[in-house]
Amino acid sequence: MWKGRFAVETAELVQQFGESISYDWRLYKQDVAGSIAHAHAQREAGLLTSEEFDQIENGLRQIEADIDGGKFEFKTSLEDIHMNIEAELTRRIGPAGAKLHTARSRNDQVATDTRLYCRAEVDAISVGIRSLQSALLDRAEKYAATVLPAYTHLQRGQPVTVGHHLLAYVEMLDRDLGRLADCRKRLNVSPLGSGALAGSTINLDRQAIADELGFDRISTNSMDAVSDRDYIVEFLFAMSLCGVHLSRLSEDLILWCSAEFGFVTLSDAHTTGSSLMPQKKNPDVCEITRGKTGRLLGNLVSLLTAVKGLPLTYNRDLQEDKEPLFDSIDTLKLTLAVNAEMIAAMEVREENCSRAASDPMLLATDLADWLVKQGVPFRNAHELVGKAVAESVKTGTPLNQLDLSAIDPAYTSEAGSVFDLGRALAARTNPGAPSVENVRSEIRRWRESGL
Incomplete structure (x- = not known):
């Protein structure tokens, strides 16, 4: 493709080092589509006759079919998918094929193909x-x-x-x-x-x-x-x-x-x-x-x-x-x-x-929230629940079986109601929270979106 400028053939190692046909062959459908569109514009600009355009389009379609069927021989000496297709097109249809590259470069061609x-x-x-x-x-x-x-x-x-x-x-x-x-x-x-x-x-x-x-x-x-x-x-x-x-x-x-x-x-x-x-x-x-x-x-x-x-x-x-x-x-x-x-x-x-979910420690934060609802500032509530957790760990007593009132009078007899897993989940109704109702609502929303 550059024989007019160079007097010596490209070294075999350079060909091996620089070739991309071993992997860019998979761009062949895009290369054919881009070349046909380019040839169409050439015809509209008067650079190709209708007959030449038909030869190019038919030749490219035949090459595409040959590649689809595994009948096309790719040549490393031609470097890439663009030159492999163009050279074969010219071999098959003659002078019309040599006109195809008018007003384009492999630079804009490969950018088109990859896009x-x-x-x-x-x-x-x-x-x-x-x-x-x-x-x-x-x-x-x-x-x-x-x-x-x-x-x-x-x-x-x-x-x-x-x-x-x-x-x-x-x-x-x-x-x-x-x-x-x-x-x-x-x-x-x-x-x-x-x-x-x-x-x-x-x-x-x-x-x-x-x-x-x-x-x-x-x-x-x-x-x-x-x-x-x-x-x-x-x-x-x-x-x-x-x-x-x-x-x-x-x-x-x-x-x-x-x-x-x-x-x-x-x-x-x-x-x-x-x-x-x-x-x-x-x-x-x-x-x-x-x-x-x-x-x-x-x-x-x-x-x-x-x-x-x-x-x-x-x-x-x-x-x-x-x-x-x-x-x-x-x-x-x-x-x-x-x-x-x-x-x-x-x-x-x-x-x-x-x-695993029956572990009462999972509801420690809910216990702090319960204290907040009784008027205890959150940082104080966090400390009180921390003390309860420490006592649970120390004594080996599950958190929901502790005498919480012995830790602090802020815990009333109602504190134990926190340790109801169903109620705890059902209370998480804010958007994005994991109540079962919310989860099912989200599933419906995704279904309605087409999933």
Whole structure:
């Protein structure tokens, strides 16, 4: 492609070092779509005859079909997907194929292809997130009233329900969907027509090309258009944070599956055994999910590092955007799918949850609230309950069986009424609180939203 300037063939090691066809081949559908739109604009500008346009479009469609069918031979010597397709097109249809690259560069071409690719994958990942949300919502509905302890510092804190706990992850995933939607708006901009960095003296209808490819608008600075990879960084970040949320869910389930917690059982189909210990049932999906989150984070840092010191405009370093992008997309899509399937089959061991939630210490804060309602300032109430807790620990007497009036006269005979778990949960009626009524209301709201 640059034989007019160079007298010596590119060294084989340089070809091997610089090629990207081994991974950017997956942009072929976007490359074909972008080339057809570009050729359409060339025809409208009088650069191609209708016959030449038909030859180009038919030739590109045939190449796309050959790649679909695994019949296309990619050549490392042609470096990337763009030149592989263009060279084969020219071989097949002759001079018309050599006209296709008029008024464009691989710089704006690859930016167009990756934006189209990211747009499609944002949509696909969003579907995967919705599927996982749906699975969580189904489990939340089934166990909306199943009480279990919630934790801070991995110490028992206050009672909630399994439904409320799972809905927290539905919320997290919904924020992930919002970030992806925002990312989609910013990436859905057409750079085609920006050329290598300064456009072209042959002016094609950029807006018509953008409309044909489904872009919302065209880029307004040619230098930024060919060097911008913000949209990939942002996409990688959105995927990374989604991975972090999945990792947190995984950590909860790993704990809940242990004999020490015993709150849930995962199906045999989503767990594995041990090669040595026959009794083991390991939550491998959760552990691998937790591990793959590091991979998603690493891909984000990799690209941030690659672009942090680049001068305008295009630099070959930007070739390093695709492998992290493709890997994160593949990783997150599979992770979402397997987690949705696992959650859908998960069963909660309600008797164990109930046993853990029966710990009267979970209602210590409710006892302080009761004192406040009797007119005791909260800090004083906090101290009085702290004294009761200390006495409970010291004597081994459950908190709800102590003679509280012996600790302080502020405790009347009515104080014991606090230790009714059903009443305690039902009293948590503020928006966002875990009363069963609230949980069921939230489930209805999510259902009405389309989950």
